[in-house]
Amino acid sequence: MNQDIIGAISTPPGEGGIAIVRISGEGAIEKINEVFYPKAKGKELIYQKPFTLTLGYIRDEGQGMVDEVLVSLMKSPRSYTGEDMVEINCHGGALAAKRCLERVLSLGIRLAQPGEFTQRAFLNGKIDAVQAEAVIDIIRAKTDRGLKLALKQLEGKNSQYIKSMEDNILEANMLLEASLDFSEDVGDLDYERVRELLQMSRDGIDKMLKAGELGDIYKEGISVAICGKPNVGKSSLLNALLGKERAIVTDVPGTTRDLIEEYVNIRGIPVRIIDTAGIRDTSDLVEKLGINRAKQAIKDADLIILVLDVEAGMTEEDIRIFQELENKERIILLVNKDDLLEKKIKKEDIELHFSGIDVIWASIKEDIGIQSLAEMIERKVMAGLADGEQLEFTVSLRQKELLKEAGQYIQEVLEALELVPLDCLGVDMQNALSSLGQLTGKDLKEESIDRIFREFCIGK
Numbered sequence: 146m147n148q149d150i151i152g153a154i155s156t157p158p159g160e161g162g163i164a165i166v167r168i169s170g171e172g173a174i175e176k177i178n179e180v181f182y183p184k185a186k187g188k189e190l191i192y193q194k195p196f197t198l199t200l201g202y203i204r205d206e207g208q209g210m211v212d213e214v215l216v217s218l219m220k221s222p223r224s225y226t227g228e229d230m231v232e233i234n235c236h237g238g239a240l241a242a243k244r245c246l247e248r249v250l251s252l253g254i255r256l257a258q259p260g261e262f263t264q265r266a267f268l269n270g271k272i273d274a275v276q277a278e279a280v281i282d283i284i285r286a287k288t289d290r291g292l293k294l295a296l297k298q299l300e301g302k303n304s305q306y307i308k309s310m311e312d313n314i315l316e317a318n319m320l321l322e323a324s325l326d327f328s329e330d331v332g333d334l335d336y337e338r339v340r341e342l343l344q345m346s347r348d349g350i351d352k353m354l355k356a357g358e359l360g361d362i363y364k365e366g367i368s369v370a371i372c373g374k375p376n377v378g379k380s381s382l383l384n385a386l387l388g389k390e391r392a393i394v395t396d397v398p399g400t401t402r403d404l405i406e407e408y409v410n411i412r413g414i415p416v417r418i419i420d421t422a423g424i425r426d427t428s429d430l431v432e433k434l435g436i437n438r439a440k441q442a443i444k445d446a447d448l449i450i451l452v453l454d455v456e457a458g459m460t461e462e463d464i465r466i467f468q469e470l471e472n473k474e475r476i477i478l479l480v481n482k483d484d485l486l487e488k489k490i491k492k493e494d495i496e497l498h499f500s501g502i503d504v505i506w507a508s509i510k511e512d513i514g515i516q517s518l519a520e521m522i523e524r525k526v527m528a529g530l531a532d533g534e535q536l537e538f539t540v541s542l543r544q545k546e547l548l549k550e551a552g553q554y555i556q557e558v559l560e561a562l563e564l565v566p567l568d569c570l571g572v573d574m575q576n577a578l579s580s581l582g583q584l585t586g587k588d589l590k591e592e593s594i595d596r597i598f599r600e601f602c603i604g605k
């Protein structure tokens with residue numbers, strides 16, 4: 146148990162209606178009571194029940210007031226950290242919270258380190274390491290979908306799943322030890338059962354890793370570059386996806402020179418969308434530089450929307466741009482300006498030159514095809530990831546490494562099962578269990594604990 150009391154401002158800096166100074170530790174309520182002056186008689190904090198709000202003032206060292214505040218109380222063990230907690234709701238803005246915090250610290254309360262509240266929740270057994278990491282994901286979630294996944298993780302869904310894999314290995318290990326120690330009573334090892342148990346854990350780990358890849362997409366997002374020759378409607382597409390006139394659109398070819406990047410939520414996926422300069426041969430120095438940037442951005446993008454223009458027709462330029470694109474499975478072909486009567490691009494042309502590529506016929510001007518494009522982006526991102534059983538997990542880098550490690554150990558046991566003496570198998574089983582234990586935090590070393598919580602902001 147941590148003995149000292151910690152405090153920090155838990156709300157972000159800047160102007161706002163209120164700010165919260167959070168205090169946690171045994172004796173926190175009594176300490177804050179020393180500087181709290183209730184508005185109503187007899188409402189001193191030490192007389193208040195937990196989960197109540199009390200209106201009053203924080204007093205300075207003399208007779209003056211620091212701020213008018215509303216104070217909430219939580220009692221151990223029913224609080225975020227598992228300790229006694231006080232939250233001072235003071236006025237927002239640069240100064241009020243700072244002054245309240247200074248007053249709190251003047252009582253001998255220590256300034257909390259980043260993530261220390263959550264670290265205490267972990268150390269006091271309120272949450273495990275996987276759940277603690279979910280808290281970071283919640284804070285950083287960019288879309289509702291990402292938030293939902295992180296909330297599930299906080300709820301302990303991942304932890305339960307890991308526990309069921311652990312239980313299987315434990316049972317396998319028990320069978321192994323029993324036949325080592327009491328072979329006369331229990332007979333030979335039931336290889337069939339051990340294999341089955343280990344295989345279940347192995348499959349579970351694979352599923353979790355796979356689901357994690359999907360979770361990463363909702364957490365980290367993807368990048369999509371819009372490319373094509375000049376004047377085909379790339380910037381118009383960016384604007385349509387954003388729902389605002391972000392990029393300049395004109396009928397002058399070569400309008401966009403630099404990269405324009407914006408974030409947009411496409412069916413729950415955070416997408417960094419990049420509009421690029423139209424690619425063509427040019428002697429204009431600025432345009433040339435823009436085209437180089439465009440090529441680099443296209444190279445790095447997870448998906449590429451290659452835009453064609455039915456009016457301009459399919460030209461050598463279009464085909465050359467297409468041929469230069471690497472990893473063609475990333476491409477969505479968008480044939481734009483389909484509202485125009487003069488159509489110089491035919492379905493057969495597309496099949497001939499872009500066979501196997503996903504195509505959308507669109508008119509950005511008339512808002513036709515944008516919806517299909519969003520659906521296709523989602524479908525392409527999910528392709529190869531979708532798993533029969535829809536597990537919804539996010540898996541942090543740390544968790545991914547440990548899962549892979551555990552999977553490796555189990556694999557080794559599976560491969561050696563009937564080939565090596567039984568006592569050689571125990572080590573790998575123990576190692577697999579230790580990796581899973583580090584995952585939830587049961588077997589976590591102090592430095593690893595620190596590493597998890599260092600990612601947090603102060604006050605969380």
Ligand SMILES: Nc1nc2c(ncn2[C@@H]2O[C@H](COP(=O)(O)OP(=O)(O)OP(=O)(O)O)[C@@H](O)[C@H]2O)c(=O)[nH]1
Binds near residue numbers: 396483
């Ligand atoms: N008729 C019609 N015109 C469109 C459509 N989409 C874009 N345009 C027009 O096409 C012209 C070029 O559009 P932009 O969005 O600037 O094209 P761009 O590909 O970004 O051009 P650069 O930046 O020069 O490479 C503008 O006049 C648009 O209004 C469409 O669906 N139908």
Ligand SMILES: [Mg+2]
Binds near residue numbers: 381401423
């Ligand atoms: Mg443009």
